[in-house]
Amino acid sequence: MKIERSFYERNTLNVARELIGCSLVHRTPDGITSGRIVETEAYLGPEDKAAHSYGSRHTKLMDPLYQRGGYAHIFQLHGYNYCINIVTEKINIPQAVLIRALEPVKGIGLMGLRRGIDPKESVKKLRNLTNGPSKLCEAMSIDTSINGIDLCGNELFIESDGPNKDEVIVSSTRINIDYAEEFKNKPWRFLLDGNKFVSKKK
DNA sequence: CCAACGATGGGT
DNA sequence: CCCATCGTTGGA
Numbered sequence: 001m002k003i004e005r006s007f008y009e010r011n012t013l014n015v016a017r018e019l020i021g022c023s024l025v026h027r028t029p030d031g032i033t034s035g036r037i038v039e040t041e042a043y044l045g046p047e048d049k050a051a052h053s054y055g056s057r058h059t060k061l062m063d064p065l066y067q068r069g070g071y072a073h074i075f076q077l078h079g080y081n082y083c084i085n086i087v088t089e090k091i092n093i094p095q096a097v098l099i100r101a102l103e104p105v106k107g108i109g110l111m112g113l114r115r116g117i118d119p120k121e122s123v124k125k126l127r128n129l130t131n132g133p134s135k136l137c138e139a140m141s142i143d144t145s146i147n148g149i150d151l152c153g154n155e156l157f158i159e160s161d162g163p164n165k166d167e168v169i170v171s172s173t174r175i176n177i178d179y180a181e182e183f184k185n186k187p188w189r190f191l192l193d194g195n196k197f198v199s200k201k202k
Numbered sequence: 203c204c205a206a207c208g209a210t211g212g213g214t
Numbered sequence: 215c216c217c218a219t220c221g222t223t224g225g226a
Contacts, residue, residue: 059223176209200211
């Protein structure tokens with residue numbers, strides 16, 4: 001079942017935790033790809049020093065962050081990588097959940113193609129397709145041309161699910177935010193304990 | 203106009 | 215640990 005608006009317009013930490021186990025789906029002209037979310041991070045602007053919206057910083061490209069929950073904020077990093085934020089909370093509360101890793105489910109060959117991996121090798125290199133925030137965007141063809149897209153639409157959306165019986169959600173500190181001072185130790189990263197598809201670092 | 207920066211990823 | 219890489223941002 002597609003997740004609806006009311007799910008996203010809630011407390012960001014709850015959304016970050018509850019998105020674990022759900023599936024991100026993208027329909028494009030070249031096919032459908034989907035993956036199970038195994039790792040997320042919450043960014044709690046404007047107070048959170050790790051968040052782009054810290055201190056209510058607001059640029060044109062950040063507009064979606066300030067919308068009500070249920071939109072995608074897609075941003076570019078280091079000139080050639082993209083990341084996807086799931087916008088949460090009510091309008092004018094600039095908080096979001098970064099999707100950090102997926103377990104590939106549908107369109108594995110297409111994901112490999114987009115990642116520059118021979119489709120025949122894709123199954124062997126499964127975890128390398130989507131075990132990082134920018135890798136999963138490349139595999140799922142997510143870039144700034146769809147920044148602000150409504151996740152309650154039919155192109156990019158999330159299907160509800162959750163952990164299996166034998167899976168446990170754990171939290172830890174967030175990755176690559178050493179600049180965030182007292183916020184760098186907040187346990188706002190969520191992942192499936194021991195899952196092989198989570199991003200490598202830390 | 204222009205320099206600094208980066209919620210990454212890949213290599214050593 | 216090191217660094218390539220380049221669009222965006224914000225200050226001059």
